[in-house]
Amino acid sequence: MLKKTLLLSLLFLLISVVKSYASPYSVNQCFHHISAQSFKAARVWGIRAVNNHPQSFFAHLCLGIADERLGLYNPALYDFKHAIPLANDKNRLGIVYNWIGTTFTSVGNEKDALMYDFRSLNLARELNNTSGESSDIDSIALIYLNEFNYKKALHYYEKSLALSRTKKGKAIVYGNIGTVYSDMNNYTKAIKYQTKALNLNESAGYYYGAAAVYLSLGDNYIFVKNYPTAKRYILKGISMEKKIGNKKWIGMGFAYLGRLYRNKGDNKKALLYFGKAYDMFKISGDIPYMQDCLSMINKIKNKK
Numbered sequence: 001m002l003k004k005t006l007l008l009s010l011l012f013l014l015i016s017v018v019k020s021y022a023s024p025y026s027v028n029q030c031f032h033h034i035s036a037q038s039f040k041a042a043r044v045w046g047i048r049a050v051n052n053h054p055q056s057f058f059a060h061l062c063l064g065i066a067d068e069r070l071g072l073y074n075p076a077l078y079d080f081k082h083a084i085p086l087a088n089d090k091n092r093l094g095i096v097y098n099w100i101g102t103t104f105t106s107v108g109n110e111k112d113a114l115m116y117d118f119r120s121l122n123l124a125r126e127l128n129n130t131s132g133e134s135s136d137i138d139s140i141a142l143i144y145l146n147e148f149n150y151k152k153a154l155h156y157y158e159k160s161l162a163l164s165r166t167k168k169g170k171a172i173v174y175g176n177i178g179t180v181y182s183d184m185n186n187y188t189k190a191i192k193y194q195t196k197a198l199n200l201n202e203s204a205g206y207y208y209g210a211a212a213v214y215l216s217l218g219d220n221y222i223f224v225k226n227y228p229t230a231k232r233y234i235l236k237g238i239s240m241e242k243k244i245g246n247k248k249w250i251g252m253g254f255a256y257l258g259r260l261y262r263n264k265g266d267n268k269k270a271l272l273y274f275g276k277a278y279d280m281f282k283i284s285g286d287i288p289y290m291q292d293c294l295s296m297i298n299k300i301k302n303k304k
Contacts, residue, residue, distance in 0.1 A: 024053050030062035034069075037207045040245045042066040050079075057086035061096060068099065069208065071248035071284035073107045094123035094132055101139050106248070108288045110143045117143065134163035138173055145180055153180050168209065171200035175213050182216070187223045194220065211240035212249055219256045222263060230260055248289075251280030255293060267300050274300070 026049035033042035046063030053059045064079030080100045087093040097120035104113035117139045124132035141156030157180065161173045178193035194217045201210040218233030238253035258273035278293040 039069040071246045094120045134160045167200045167204035171197045190220045247284040251277045
């Protein structure tokens with residue numbers, strides 16, 4: 001249950017693009033807060049930008065990114081799809097396709113995710129955009145991971161890693177490779193790769209990425225029964241995610257705590273945290289994770 005994902009975005013690529021094109025103040029402020037990883041403030045400015053500049057591609061795109069980073073996936077898809085007809089070049093179109101693919105993956109719609117990721121990948125290759133190509137390949141790998149096709153997932157992640165040129169980009173791919181090994185029950189390798197990811201994220205100052213990796217590392221430490229370290233990492237991750245405001249990842253942290261206490265035999269605390277996780281997933285609209293939490297809650301209650 002509760003598959004762990006560390007999604008690669010075009011955030012680092014996008015910021016440099018925006019500097020050239022985004023002129024309205026509200027749009028610039030939205031992207032400024034995206035760059036600062038202040039996604040709640042970015043969303044406020046994004047709403048203002050869309051209201052003030054409804055024909056601005058970057059207004060809709062920035063609001064979509066803020067919504068996606070906050071785990072508000074249905075609003076994000078609405079924002080991104082409104083950006084498509086406003087994109088007047090292939091670079092912009094590739095960017096929004098990548099974000100749509102990423103968002104569809106987050107809600108478990110692999111079919112549409114793959115379609116948009118390949119659209120973005122084809123444009124990146126046509127434009128000889130190495131960073132974009134790396135991002136799209138990573139997104140495609142995640143879809144295969146969610147389908148339990150670990151061989152293909154690792155193949156695409158390795159291709160993505162070879163194309164990555166930044167600490168942030170490499171960190172995201174290392175984290176995702178760690179996720180593959182975790183799903184394969186090879187927790188030693190998972191911890192190895194996710195520790196690499198954490199170090200690079202912190203070195204690059206990528207708070208959003210570091211927060212997610214803290215949670216994933218904590219979950220992997222549960223499986224090797226190192227509960228004190230697991231709890232420390234998970235609590236750190238939850239604290240960071242609360243500052244970001246990402247409801248899905250706060251929910252993941254609560255679910256990992258539920259798993260930790262269930263493994264320790266503390267069913268009362270396990271039920272508490274699985275319940276909190278369910279509430280967070282309900283807000284983010286993540287139905288598969290809501291169902292996983294309900295399943296765990298019922299299993300624990302039936303054993304009483």
